[in-house]
Amino acid sequence: MNRKTNNSWRPPISPQQPSAPAPVLVVDFGAQYAQLIARRVREANVYSEIVPHDITAAEVAERNPIGIVLSGGPSSVYEDGAPAFDAAIFDLGIPVLGICYGFQVMATALGGEVAHSGVREYGSTNVTVSDAGNALLADQPAAQTVWMSHGDSVSKAPAGFDVLASTDSTPVAAFANDARRLYGVQWHPEVKHSVHGQQVLENFLHRAAGIPADWNSGNVIADQVAAIRAQVGTGKVICALSGGVDSAVAAALVHKAVGDQLVCVFVDHGLLRAGEREQVEIDYVAATGVRLVTIDAEDRFLSALDGVSDPEQKRKIIGREFIRTFEQAQAQLLAESAADGDPIRFLVQGTLYPDVVESGGGTGTANIKSHHNVGGLPEDLQFELVEPLRTLFKDEVRAIGRELGLPEIIVGRQPFPGPGLGIRIVGEVTRERLELLRHADAIVRAELTAAGLDSQIWQCPVVLLADVRSVGVQGDGRSYGHPIVLRPVSSEDAMTADWTRLPYDVLARISNRITNEVADVNRVVLDVTSKPPGTIEWE
Ligand SMILES: Nc1ncnc2c1ncn2[C@@H]1O[C@H](COP(=O)(O)OP(=O)(O)OP(=O)(O)O)[C@@H](O)[C@H]1O
Ligand SMILES: O=c1[nH]c(=O)c2[nH+]cn([C@@H]3O[C@H](COP(=O)(O)O)[C@@H](O)[C@H]3O)c2[nH]1
Ligand SMILES: NC(=O)CC[C@H](N)C(=O)O
Numbered sequence: 001m002n003r004k005t006n007n008s009w010r011p012p013i014s015p016q017q018p019s020a021p022a023p024v025l026v027v028d029f030g031a032q033y034a035q036l037i038a039r040r041v042r043e044a045n046v047y048s049e050i051v052p053h054d055i056t057a058a059e060v061a062e063r064n065p066i067g068i069v070l071s072g073g074p075s076s077v078y079e080d081g082a083p084a085f086d087a088a089i090f091d092l093g094i095p096v097l098g099i100c101y102g103f104q105v106m107a108t109a110l111g112g113e114v115a116h117s118g119v120r121e122y123g124s125t126n127v128t129v130s131d132a133g134n135a136l137l138a139d140q141p142a143a144q145t146v147w148m149s150h151g152d153s154v155s156k157a158p159a160g161f162d163v164l165a166s167t168d169s170t171p172v173a174a175f176a177n178d179a180r181r182l183y184g185v186q187w188h189p190e191v192k193h194s195v196h197g198q199q200v201l202e203n204f205l206h207r208a209a210g211i212p213a214d215w216n217s218g219n220v221i222a223d224q225v226a227a228i229r230a231q232v233g234t235g236k237v238i239c240a241l242s243g244g245v246d247s248a249v250a251a252a253l254v255h256k257a258v259g260d261q262l263v264c265v266f267v268d269h270g271l272l273r274a275g276e277r278e279q280v281e282i283d284y285v286a287a288t289g290v291r292l293v294t295i296d297a298e299d300r301f302l303s304a305l306d307g308v309s310d311p312e313q314k315r316k317i318i319g320r321e322f323i324r325t326f327e328q329a330q331a332q333l334l335a336e337s338a339a340d341g342d343p344i345r346f347l348v349q350g351t352l353y354p355d356v357v358e359s360g361g362g363t364g365t366a367n368i369k370s371h372h373n374v375g376g377l378p379e380d381l382q383f384e385l386v387e388p389l390r391t392l393f394k395d396e397v398r399a400i401g402r403e404l405g406l407p408e409i410i411v412g413r414q415p416f417p418g419p420g421l422g423i424r425i426v427g428e429v430t431r432e433r434l435e436l437l438r439h440a441d442a443i444v445r446a447e448l449t450a451a452g453l454d455s456q457i458w459q460c461p462v463v464l465l466a467d468v469r470s471v472g473v474q475g476d477g478r479s480y481g482h483p484i485v486l487r488p489v490s491s492e493d494a495m496t497a498d499w500t501r502l503p504y505d506v507l508a509r510i511s512n513r514i515t516n517e518v519a520d521v522n523r524v525v526l527d528v529t530s531k532p533p534g535t536i537e538w539e
């Protein structure tokens, strides 16, 4: 079972963004697919956010949602400790669609029955639609293939609900109560294998719930520019700029909103890849014309990391040192402009929705890893954060960047994590190890680019297993060196990923070059794990 399906996992209720539109809330019951449901809703041009299943009716009402989708989940509604749901939410008058476990939750809460059916349906299943007149299944073929993943079934629909579809072993596979605008399906309309699935979601959103298809990431620009102006006023702003996509787009939005009130700060923490600083200081500045200050913080970061090998500890230290470095930048900037020396209160970060979700937050959360810019922030943070991309996924951010006219070389860049090579050395971080990894990484990037593979890869972390040594034979002598791991992945939004099938000849060239050119490395291995169960980075 995926660890995220642990019932204690609670996606954070992130603070409502000032300019975020009224959302469709996706309630997560520990589903494999909650993220995917949120994406599919956005693909239907409706704004959506994920919330934990223990959200209360009052918390829901506060967020003013225009619809609710209940996700699937691994538990059985009749089990002790099954993730509960506040049934008062069904009385708020908000349209609700239940999917799989969410369908079963709705059935149970409203007086229907759910039982272990004895027949389990996993994968492609034929379903018969008996009522294509209902808004939920309008225009759907009577016989169709859907994706199922369940062992329990609704054995009796609640009073007032019409049964809309069935399979050979599931008599109640979809139901509706039009008067209350409550709907449910046993199958997973969010996965592509459900051939007409997207249409079921869109039927729920547009026809049953009457939600217009009027949101797209483009609207975000005007909304965010207004929100940033309202938040910042005439204050000065610094933007944590990495040269990556997210901070570039955040900086461009803030610049559009408040112009020269913005100064960008790039931190050279000594954990960067070869050539990265030059790329930001020269190429990035040339492409965008931003005002950029670079802070040398290598000594600060490396001495704080000295002797630390625990990944979460590293992340927290890096998060804290980033903020200390921005404070140093603030002092430096104030000293330079003593005449109009208002304190700089605002810090812009290119935080995205997955950074927030993965960092956990909320009560009882199993956090997967603390992203330095969210879960790694120190408690004594003095800056007020400006995070215009906090509710978005990467592909949406890229679309905004293109719309803002940022060059493809920035918008199309592969992600590189803020903690950099610090979380790609499994073990303690030292200058020597950084040097070694930087060299191996440069070889990998050069060879992937030469082979024309950059656009097929989401990113390719290169990882040094600093605490592992293995025996090799080099130059007729024995070697006892470290392995380097290649982690090429393909992904849509970094929430899930698959390992990229790189051509063998490219892998061979990379392996050859690393073992020949990088001292103390005598083995190159390929990570063939998807996410889940692995994450993209090793720490
Ligand atoms: N070296 C750095 N100097 C200053 N700010 C940084 C640095 N690295 C990361 N940040 C800040 O942390 C945020 C999160 O980092 P992250 O790597 O997720 O985003 P990014 O670098 O902007 O984009 P990408 O995901 O494409 O790498 C950045 O948007 C930026 O605000
Ligand atoms: O700025 C960042 N600060 C972090 O602390 C951090 N941790 C992971 N990543 C990036 O996030 C995406 C998902 O990574 P994981 O599968 O390893 O969680 C991948 O793109 C990772 O490179 C980070 N980015
Ligand atoms: N995917 C799901 O939501 C499964 C729900 C429930 N655990 C069942 O087996 O029926």
Ligand SMILES: [Mg+2]
Binding pocket: 242, 244, 245, 415, 416, 417, 418
């Ligand atoms: Mg980055």
